[in-house]
Amino acid sequence: MANFNKVILAGNLTRDPELRYTPKGTAIAKLGMAINRTWKNEAGETKEEVTFVDVDAFGRSAEVIAQYLKKGRPILVEGRLKLDTWEDKQTNQKKSKLGVILDSFQFLDSGKGGAGGGGGGGGESQGVAEPPRSRPAATARPAAQAAPEPSDGPPPEEDDVPF
Numbered sequence: 001m002a003n004f005n006k007v008i009l010a011g012n013l014t015r016d017p018e019l020r021y022t023p024k025g026t027a028i029a030k031l032g033m034a035i036n037r038t039w040k041n042e043a044g045e046t047k048e049e050v051t052f053v054d055v056d057a058f059g060r061s062a063e064v065i066a067q068y069l070k071k072g073r074p075i076l077v078e079g080r081l082k083l084d085t086w087e088d089k090q091t092n093q094k095k096s097k098l099g100v101i102l103d104s105f106q107f108l109d110s111g112k113g114g115a116g117g118g119g120g121g122g123g124e125s126q127g128v129a130e131p132p133r134s135r136p137a138a139t140a141r142p143a144a145q146a147a148p149e150p151s152d153g154p155p156p157e158e159d160d161v162p163f
Contacts, residue, residue: 003078007100009053010108011035012074017057019066031055031061031069033077055079057102065105074108 014032023026035051055077057065068074077100081096 001123006078007081008076008078009033009035009055009100010074010076011053013069013071014052016071017062017066017069019062025063027059027066029057029066031057031065031075033075036046054099055102057105061102061105068107076106076108077102078105079103088159 011033014034017029017031019027019029031054033052033053033055038046038048038053041047065075079100079102081098082101082120083096083098085094087093089093
């Protein structure tokens with residue numbers, strides 16, 4: 001039976017990223033995202049729902065996100081789902097939460113326009129912001145230019161995506 005765990009989300013940060021370091025020096029950034037969905041119901045009324053997702057980033061990606069992103073800024077995240085389970089110390093009940101572990105990300109605006117990020121690309125891939133200094137290959141690169149990850153099989157075929 002095949003397994004596949006991949007998620008791609010585009011939304012806005014609900015709070016400033018929280019950057020911490022492990023005792024061994026690994027950076028961890030915790031961020032919250034809000035993903036909006038708008039549609040029309042059968043009566044023609046516009047409806048909207050918001051999904052809130054917690055994302056954990058590690059290493060250089062965590063540091064770049066914490067340095068350049070603030071609450072309200074748009075971001076595109078690729079990662080995998082992870083279920084965290086624990087026992088509540090007050091009620092002794094089992095709790096669980098589904099979150100995302102970040103593999104890669106893209107800035108979706110230029111960052112010029114304050115905390116709301118108002119002046120940028122609005123989700124267009126051409127609007128990807130470049131930090132003023134160089135970064136490792138695994139961070140904030142447009143998907144079309146992303147370096148392939150090592151795998152045991154042959155490299156995937158390149159699709160000519162028109163956007």
